[in-house]
Amino acid sequence: MGLFSKIKNIFNKKEKKAAKEVEEIKTYEKGLEKTKKEFVNKLNILGIKYTKINDDFFDELEELLIMSDISVETVMFMIDKLKKRCKEEHIDNFDELKEVIVDELLLLYVDGEVVSSSLNIKSGELNILLFVGVNGVGKTTSIAKIASKLVKEGKRVMLIAGDTFRAGAVDQLSIWADRVGCEFYGTDSKDPSSVVYDGLEKAKKDNIDVVLIDTAGRLQNKVNLMKELEKINKVINNLCEGSLKETLLVIDASTGQNGIDQAKSFKEITNITGLILTKMDGTAKGGIVLSIKKDTGIPVKFVGFGEKAEDLMSFDIEKYIYGLFKEF
Ligand SMILES: Nc1nc2c(ncn2[C@@H]2O[C@H](COP(=O)(O)OP(=O)(O)OP(=O)(O)O)[C@@H](O)[C@H]2O)c(=O)[nH]1
Ligand SMILES: [Mg+2]
Secondary structure, X not given: OOHHHHHHHHHHHHOOOOHHHHHHHHHXXXXXXXXXXXXXXXXXXXXXXXOEOOHHHHHHHHHHHHHOXXXXXXXXXXXXXXXXXXXXXXXXXXXXXXXXXXHHHHHHHHOOOOOOOOOOOOOOOOEEEEEEOOOOOOHHHHHHHHHHHHHHOOOOEEEEEEOOOOOOHHHHHHHHHHHHOOEEEOOOOOOHHHHHHHHHHHHHHOOOOEEEEEEOOOOOOHHHHHHHHHHHHHHHHHHOOOOEEEEEEEEEHHHOHHHHHHHHHHHHHOOOOEEEEEOHHHOOOOOHXXXXXXXXXXXXXXXXXXXXXXXXXXXXXXXXXXXXXOOO
């Protein structure tokens, strides 16, 4: 039995069990509707066109995978692997190949590792989460959504408004802090690293468990952005050595390959520990999840399926694969 069949069996059983699990699976399915329509339906059409697998089939499959925003390099790797398995396992029809395709897509992400999507948060100490990403991708709302989850878990949470560039950014975060019911520090009369300094002093005094720091997305160029993040990192290190647990890069999934390029650029600037892929609900480019870890080496920690707090989900590769290929 292939990996996907095993996952399907587990989830079919799960659907009869925990209500929370069922809700989560539904959110994945709904959030992936557009990707399913574009990608999975087209795969099925390919299967109708080619009942027997041949080179033309693989050419079209290659094209479809590239169109789904999986990088060319990864697609080539995947096609080679599929061809090899077809030969070795004597697969010559689409129905048999289907399962192999899904398994290989899953393996693209997992790649022999145990990939954890949970945040590196330790109890009994200060944990700092830094959020970075270009403008408009969903940094501030992701912070609010994650803060809301942490507050519900009973943690003392503080948001720090390190975006002092965009007019209204400090107020936006402060409103979120009120809504979520957590502490807040911010002022736009200082530069970001001073705000982070003062905010962290307050967090230490107030015995905060988790601090989430918002940053600006619209620094004119890479050098400026690098300098700013360097300064913020220095402040965190000087004041709270060992407390920076995650630097999370937020990416708008609908930007596809461009998002992967952003991840590569940010990786050069700072130590990114996890990705948040937002706006999956609005795009057919949900396949980006599968190749982004292979292309960048960074795991996906959260995926965003909508604007509500519960639409930001801890990333679960099995739920993702199931949501996408359930009826495949
Ligand atoms: N549909 C959908 N919308 C989202 C999602 N995540 C964020 N958004 C929306 O995207 C818009 C921008 O979000 P922000 O959180 O302000 O983005 P930002 O990165 O902080 O933007 P700047 O501060 O301007 O750099 C908001 O209208 C959000 O509601 C998602 O997963 N799905
Ligand atoms: Mg923002």
